[in-house]
Amino acid sequence: MPIDELVYGQPNEKVKDNLKDANLLNMFTKVQLLDKQDLVAVKSMLKAYIFQKDTQARLAQ
Numbered sequence: 001m002p003i004d005e006l007v008y009g010q011p012n013e014k015v016k017d018n019l020k021d022a023n024l025l026n027m028f029t030k031v032q033l034l035d036k037q038d039l040v041a042v043k044s045m046l047k048a049y050i051f052q053k054d055t056q057a058r059l060a061q
Helices: 003-008 011-018 022-031 036-060
Strands: none
Touching: none
16 A cells, blocks of 8 residues: 555545535546546536636626
8 A cells, every 4th residue: 555545545536525515426426437538528517617706706806
């Protein structure tokens, strides 16, 4: 077992500790199983949505 896993825990445990929304965690788990093209599409949608929210927040300042 690598030392970083002993200190910081398994990667899955880190994700579960940081992502409290079980439904969102479940969706991300399923997304990882998609083929590469679909995974790229999902990432693109998330990036676009986050960009939109960041832009709206900057404009609201």
